[in-house]
Amino acid sequence: MQLKGKIAVISGGGQGIGGGIVQRFLEEGAQVAILQRRPLQTSLEQHPTVLGIQADLTDPAAITTAIERTATHFGKIDVLVNNAGIMFERSVAEIQCEEWDTMMALNLRAPLFLAQAVLPHMKRSGGGSIINIGSIEGLAANPGHTAYSASKAGMHGMTKALAVDLGPDNIRCNAIAPGWISSELSENYLNAQADPAAARAGLKALHPVGRIGRPTDVGDLAVYLASDNSSFLTGEIIVLDGGRTAKLPLPF
Template sequence: MELAGKTAIITGGGQGIGGGITSRFLEAGARVAVIQRRPLAEPLASQPGVMGVQADLSDPASIPHAVDQATGFLGTIDILVNNAGIMLERSVEDLQLAEWELMMALNLRAPLLMAQALLPHFRGNGGGSVINIGSIEGIAANPGHAAYAASKAGLHGMTKALAVDLGADGIRCNAIAPGWIHSALSENYLEAQGDPAAARAGLKALHPVGRTGRPEDIGNLAVFLASDRAGFMTGEVLVLDGGRMSKLPLSF
């Protein structure tokens, strides 16, 4: 197994993309601590090798305590996956300062503070792997996503900076920029459209692979990035979107 004997902290790893990453890490042999605001739900909570740690990662004071709990369960830490995040749709004129600050706190500041908290563990192990979950919206943007796109673009840039600053310590840092990934939230969004069937068909047509993404698609790439097979890869932002951003749009 690719991650046999490895340990990982995954933020927001209980559902959606994070759940797909956690499940694949467990299948690959890793032991995992999931740090998130809500309790870890079944069936994930009862799987061997996984522990849930409750923390509000938008609060900087919560991060050292959460890391202490995770390391108490795992011992040493080999991998950090910064997946927890939030997205609010607001037009530029309606975007409130508190909303901007919340998205920056959770999507951009928390990954930095998590990496800082784990530096002593990585250095003690002789290295580690940090994987940031960005977004194709860090490269382009949908309407009403000024704050979200800014936070993800910042995360992509920080990924490269961490790779440069920490490479001498044997710490690699890469990011995954997912496209449309199926989740309960994405399904609710599609169902809220005037014609959900047409919305699904239009969305599918954007993807050359003929489907939208699944959480395990992100998990598969995260396993590779965390493994020793990616030992020469750092500072990369890898788009995983089924070819969506490669397809030029037509007006007909």
Template sequence: MELEGKTALVTGGGQGIGRGIVDCFLQEGAQVAVVQRKPLDPDLQAHPSVLAIQADLVDTGVHSSVVNQAVDRFGGLNVLVNNAGTMIERGVSDILPEEWDMMMALNLRTPLFLAQAVLPFMRQAGGGSIINIGSIEGLAANPEHAAYAASKAGIHGTTKALAVDLGPDNIRCNAIAPGWITSELSENYLQSQSDPAAARNALHRLHPAGRLGEPRDVGELAVFLASHRSAFLTGEVITLDGGRTAKLPLPF
């Protein structure tokens, strides 16, 4: 198994993309501390290789405690996955300062200071892997997503900066920029359209891969980035979108 003997801390790992990452990590033999505000599902919480930690990661004061709990339970830390995030849709004319601050705090500030908190333990282990979850909206933007797109572009830049600064410690940092990944939220959005079937077909046509992404698609890539197989890969933002951003739009 690719991650046998490794310990990972995954933020927002109880649902969506985070759950896909956690499930793949567990399948590959990792021990996983899952941090989020809400309780985990009973099946995940009962897993013998999972430590559930409830915390509001917007509060930088909890970061050291969260990391220490993971280390106390598992004896070390090899992988950090910064997945927790939030999005508020608001046009440029209407966005509020507190909404901007919330997205920047969770999407951009938290990953940096969690990386700071794990550093002593990754150095002690002789190295590690930090994986940030960015977005194709760090490369382009949807309407009313100015703050979200800014936060994701920021995490892409932070990824490169961490790779440069932490390379001497044998700590790698890469980002995954997912496109459309199926979730309860995305399914509800499609069902809210006047013709859900037509909306789904149009969405599929945007993707050369012929389908939408699944949380497990992100999880499989995260396993690679966490494992020794990506030992020479650092400072990269990997777009995972089924070819959506590679395809030029046509006017018909």
């Protein structure tokens, strides 16, 4: 087991990509605190090595309380996965200041203050690993995603800065930039298209590997980044998209 004995904090770990990360961490022997606004599903809430904490991560005070509760419960913190985020589509002409602030508060500000809160605990343990979940939309963009792309590009930049600042404390920081990962939300989006079957076929054709991603694909990479096997890897933005951004589009 790659993560046996490690204590991980995972924000937004109850579903989607976060759920895939939690699943793989538990399979690899980690104990996990899941921080999110919503209550956990019963199966996770009752898991013997899971601590569920409801917290509004846009509130820095709630972040501090949640991390201290985690450290008290488990005795230490080795890994932080900044996964919680929000995305909505707004054109440049339509986006409101409050919407921008909400997205930045959860997608960009919360990861920084979660890192700040775990810092003394990781120092006490002699080091740790911070894993930020960015996006290929931090490198390029879809229509109507100005705020989301800005937040993810900011997370990528922050990842490198954290790696530089925290390296002397033996704390590594890397980011995963996923492409299209299957989730309930993405399935609903595909089903809402005029021709869902054609939409799925077109989406599949974008990926050289011949399929779209699964939450556990992100979990597999997160396990590696959290483990001691990646001790020489820090400050990197790792694209995990089945080759989608490597493939040049053709006009036919």
